[in-house]
Amino acid sequence: MFSKDVYINRRKKLQSRVESGIILMLGNNDSPMNYADNVYHFRQDSTFLYFFGIDLQNHAAIIDIDNNKEYLFGDDISLGHIIWMGPQPTMVEKAAQVGVENVKPMTDLTKVIGDAVKQGRKIHFNPPYRGENIMLLSDLLDVHHSKVKEMASLELTKACIAIRSVKEPCEIEEMERHMATAYKMHTTAMMMAHDGVSEQEITGVLEGVSMSGGGMVSFPIICSKRGETLHNHNHGNILRNGDLLLVDAGSESPLHYATDHTRTTAVGGKFSQRQKEIYEIVLAANDTAREATKPGITYKECHLVAARTIASGLKDLGLMKGDVDEAVAQGAHAMFFPHGLGHMLGLDVHDMEDYNDTLVGYMDEMERSSQFGLSALRLGRTLEKNWVVTNEPGIYFIPALIDTWKAEGKFTNFINYDKVETYKDFGGIRLEDDILITENGCRILGERIPITIDEVEATVKG
Template identity: 55%
Template sequence: MFKKEVYTERRNNLKAKMSGGIAFFPGHSESPMNAPANTFHFRQNSSFLYYFGLDFPDIAGVVDLDSGESIVFGDDVTMDDIIWMGPQPSMKERCAEVGVTDSRTYSELFNYIKKAVDAGRKIHFLPQYRADNKILMEALTGIRAAEINRYQSVELIKAVVAQRSIKDEYEIEELKKAAATGYNMHVTAMKMAMPGVWEQKIAGTIEGIAVAGGGMLSFPVILSQNGQTLHNHDHSQTLKEDRLMLTDAGAETGMHYASDFTRTVPVGGKFSDRQRDIYNIVLAANNKATSMAKPGIPYFDVHVEAAKVLASGLKDLGIMKGNPEEAARTGAYALFQPHGLGHMMGLDVHDMEDIGENYVGYDDEIKRSEIFGLAGLRLGRKLQPGFVLTNEPGCYFIPELIDKWESEKKFADFINYDKVKEYIDFGGIRLEDDLLITDNGAELIGDRIPISVEDVEKTMNES
């Protein structure tokens, strides 16, 4: 964890942003895999980690927004726990490490919340996404678990988003560690992408690199020669010559900060002319986005410019036609890139998505588009120094979507469907980097994973 002053300052800043009442942060409990004693790898709630830093189950935190007092509720381990887990610090000792002097047993949480409710105090809480915490909230507040998120605190959501969006120097160092592990994962995947190799062997190998890096995956590995399926977790196929392998993967550090990179490589280590043409269009869109990203620029505008690069490049190949800028603004390009350019990243790979994507990626000034493709953009608001985000343009040939649009004669003024059909077996390409917004622009987090055609081929063909 970070030094205790970091967590104390975060809680004090939260208090300064709020009007009063109590901010309640339930931590996570263990989640059984197939029996109570056989659990999935524990992952603490990210907002709890941000304010309290304690990475173990069955605890909860409170910030009294009127007095400024912070309290952690949790129990010391029993002798049975020690037998299985070994000796553990006391709750008082653990809380002192994060600047909390008031440690109480977990059962006291119920009386504490009841007294606050009886006194008419506002209980602020974030949206809950785990069933056990919804049930806990019902027990604490009397609000039915199924209805609990109707009572989420928008004031707290906005305050948390404002804080967690800006990464401090300690967080940036953790993100660089995650990027270093991600680099190793992707270079390894590149070198393994040879004909006859089972996709699962590569996916399992790079998952091991994430775990060996001290943390875990930041999300389940996406790796497939069927890259036209955006989140393809099926690793059952054997790689074939003349196909492309798309790998979207990242690691968490031991403190749960994430990386998220995507590379697409030619199976066997040599791009065909057709693959190279599409690849370089996507790379140009990626580089354009990085060059544009800076404080004060809406990421929506960066997305549109990257889409214009995509449409222009596809026009040069005869796949699209018409005005590239209009194709970008109307969503005609989205046949080839139906997702957004990127998202916020930090303690979560899609940072704070659990508390409301529209609060994280949009604001009162910039609202989410309803146009297909543009609507898929998770981050549209103006960039600020300290933002960490992904830059991930792509180009995909999705047979089912192509057939649907052609049957509807959709955007026929922009799309040469006869030419598109020549690429029906192409698959997909995505190229993703992680960016830190600085005072003057954007910089890559960590070393850039090989991305030019020349560097990818060179890396793949090294012994």
Template identity: 50%
Template structure:
């Protein structure tokens, strides 16, 4: 945990933004794998962590703005619990570290909420993303299960997004720690991969780096020789000479802040000439995006700059043709770049995505596009100092998509399908790094990691 003054100040800022009512924050529950006592790794809700700081299950917190009180609800360990888990700090001790000095049994929460409802008090809650918390909210607040997301408090969502989007120096330090561990994870993958190994063997080593550093993964490792599949997790696929490996991974610190990096590297000691050419197109697009990062610019426009750079490179090698800006405006480039350039990052690797992309990545004046490719851009809004985000362009040659677009005759003014056919077994390339938006531009987070083709080959 940070010190209690930080959590108290965060709650005070939240109360000032929401102004009235009662804020209900729920911790996550334990989740069983295949029988009750065999549990998945516990991960606390990030907004609960941000405002309350207690990293244990089966809790709730009430921030009552109207009555100026803060309460943590939860049940202390019984002796039966202690026999299996050992002694732990009490909830009361942990709450005090957060600056909250009132702790009550979880059973008292229902009574408090019924009293608040009877008095006509507004109860603010966040959209639930886990079934157990959704069921509790439905029972406590007498809201149909299916209606919970639509009844979640928009003022609370907007207040939390505004607050969590700006990272403090302490948060940036934790994120840099996570990125540093992620660099070590990438180095393990790049240096250990060899022809004849399986993707699973490499991924196991990569995860070991994260766990050994005292945290865990910020998301399941994406490690594959089929880089054209955007989120393809490792399998028993055997690495073969001539292939490339795409590794997208991230560490989560013990404070639960995330890192997220991608590198693409050859199974052999060097890229083939064609692989290197395509790699350098992606690298140029990433650099163009990085150079554009600054406060006030729409990240959607940074995305489009990267798309234009990708299209220009593809035109240079004959896969695209015509006016680059017009090709991107019409969406022809999305045959090769189907996703967004990046996303916010912090306590979640896709920060605050549970609160809704419409609030995190967009505004009332800037709505998310429904166009193929652009609809997958999670962040479009103007950048502000304190934002932490990823920049991750790529080129992905998806055989099924190529065949569909060619059969439909899509964008024939911009795409040379005859030449694209030769790339159906090429795979995909992505390069990803994490950045802090500063007052004048941006700053790369974490320790450096080679990303040029020559640098990657040197590591191999």
């Protein structure tokens, strides 16, 4: 938990951005895995964690804008719970830690919200994503559960996005400190990338490294020699010399801030000439996109910088042809680069996307593209100082996509399908860093994980 003043100041900022009414924030509860007492790992709601800091089950909070009061709802635990869980701070003690004066039992939440509904007061809440909280809101507001999400407050959501996008010094320090765990995760994967090792074995070790560093993984690990599948969560393959191992993995810090990196490694520590050629294009895209990243520029333009670098490199290899700028404008490059350059990073690995990824990633006056590939860009808006974003270009040879576009005759003036056919067994390469937007540019958070061909080969062999 950060200092009390951090949470007090965050709530003050929020109050200044919401005109009137009450703000309702629900924490998360345990969710049963297969029976009531065997639960999934608890993860607190990020918005509740950001504004109230309490990382425990069965809490809710209200900020009364009109009367300038804050309330924390929850119950002191019984002796029976103490026997199983150990001593816990009282509600009053927890409230004091985050600067809240008013404490109420959880049962009072129904009455407080019910009274507000009767008075016709505006009740602000963010879009819920857990079934338990959707049902609780349904009961509190006395509406059918299917209507709950459409009642979420756009005013509150936009206010939360504006505040949480800009990372405070304490957040940057927490994220930077935890980058050491990310570094260890990915260098460990590289050192394990040898003939005969299973993807599952590496995945299990990486989860252990994350837990040893302070927290669970920030998303299910992608660890596969079939890197052309963008979110490949199958870990059933055995590595062989000559394979490329793509590892997209992150860890949560003790305060739940996420890391998110990708590295692609030559199994056995030696890239083939063909692998080197594609790898160098992706690395160049990573570097040129980062060099373009600074306050005042849209991340859509950074994405297009990466796309043009990729298209130019593939043209040099004979896989693409024609005018590079026109190829990118029409989206021909997206057969090889079908996703966006990156996304926000913070308390969520895709920060705040429980609100709505377009609201988070695009400005009111900026329409999200419907073009294949570009439509998958999660962050397109103008960058600001102290945002943290990911930079993750990639090149993939996806047989089903190649076959479909070839059969449709798409972009034959930009894609050399005869040569592309010879790469259908290649797989995919992605290289991802976490970057902080600074006063005049950006910088990589933490020590950069080995990324050049020489660095990666040396790490595998080391």
